[in-house]
Amino acid sequence: MKRGILVLLSLSVVVTAAYFTASKWAIRHETIMFKDPTRNDRPVEVDVAVRFDKEMQANAGMITLPVAILNHGNTVKFTEYSFLANVFAARGYLTVSIQHDLPSDAPMVTKVGELYVGRLPQILRGVTNIKFAVEQMRKVQPNADYDKLTVVGHSMGGDISMYFAKQYPDEIKKVVTLDNLRVPFMTDGKFKILSFRSRDTQFKPDPGVVPDPDQCEKAGITVVDTGFQHNDMRDTGPDAAKNSIQAMLDKFLTDTDSDVAPVDTRNAPATILEPGPVSLYVPVEKAKNAATMKKTEKASSASTN
Incomplete structure (x- = not known):
């Protein structure tokens, strides 16, 4: 039985990978350079990914595109997360990946004991x-x-995403992080949060960044323990890691995107997703209790038949 389940999960990942491989050909990527006059014309380069058909519908005034903002990790280029951008674009999002740092920027100086280890300026x-x-x-x-x-x-980009959500919670629909390490999660349940975590001994979140399982359940936060390395979570990572993250992310978006009945996540239980090749971070005791209840129900059913 277990082997059958593993085969089914493997096929699910293969089908998902094939879907995104095919759909990316219907996605348009464009790089645009903006300059911020309030910061001495600082260059802010973005990569825009959008489905051709959805863009045409939006240009005709038929639909309004949902927007996803992608933020890269420290020293990583904004174009190195196309595997994520394509998931959002395939689902009809206008996806905007932003280049945050420049070669001319002062080097990052980190210091243990300072807020976010001294990364607040970045x-x-x-x-x-x-x-x-x-x-x-x-x-x-x-x-x-x-x-x-x-x-x-991802990483530093995940911290930027979470900090932005803290500063502008009313402007947020969802937050997705991949191994953010410094900025603690919001736990007031104002919006859904999905976070992929690595099992990398060199990249550990600071204490208090990732809520405990009970907090996650109360706040509608889904934490996914991937088993992958921190640096696997970008385009240069192995296909197994990218395909798994794509499959889980697509399932999360399926469960949380609804134009008919938006979900109020305040005090809602954590979203339970099909784990595919990765495991969910769930309370162990609750899992044991659920298994015990199922056994009791089966025994009761057998005695009445």
């Missing part, structure tokens, strides 16, 4: 970049929902 710069890029994108594609953003980020 995080604040990222937040400013998001606000600026969003305002510029309103001019490029006005038929998109910039008032309710889905923010996504």
Whole structure:
């Protein structure tokens, strides 16, 4: 039976990978350079990914595109997360990946004991970049929902995403992080949060960043223990890691995107997703209790038949 389940899960990942491989040919990527006059014409480069058919419908005023903002990790290029951008674009999002740091920027200086290990200046710069890029994108594609953003980020980009959500919670629809290590999760349940975690001994989250299972359940937070390395979570990572993350992310978006009945996540239980090749972070005791209840139900059913 277990072998049959493993085969089924493997096929699920293969089908998902094939879907995104085929659909990416219907996705248009464009790189746009903006310059922020309030910061001495600082260059803010973005990569825009959008489905051709959805873009045409938006240009005709038929639909309003949901918007996803992608934020890269430290020293990683904004174009190195196309495997994530394509998931959102395939589902009809206008996806905007932002380049946050420049070669001319001062080097990051980290110090244990300081807030976010001294990375607050870089995080604040990222937040400013998001606000600026969003305002510029309103001019490029006005038929998109910039008032309710889905923010996504890996590592440092995940910290930027979470900090942005803390600063502008009313402008957030969803948050997706991949191994953010410094900025603690929001636990007030105002929006859904999905976080992929690595099992990398060199990249450990600071204490208090990832809530405990009970907090996650109360706040509607889904934490996925992937078993992959921290640096596997970008385009240069192995296909197994990218395909698994794509499959889980697509399932999360399926469960949380609803134009008919938006879900109020305040005090809602955590979303339970089909794990595919990765395991969910769930309370062990609750899992044992559920198994015990199932055994009791089966015994009771057998005695009455």
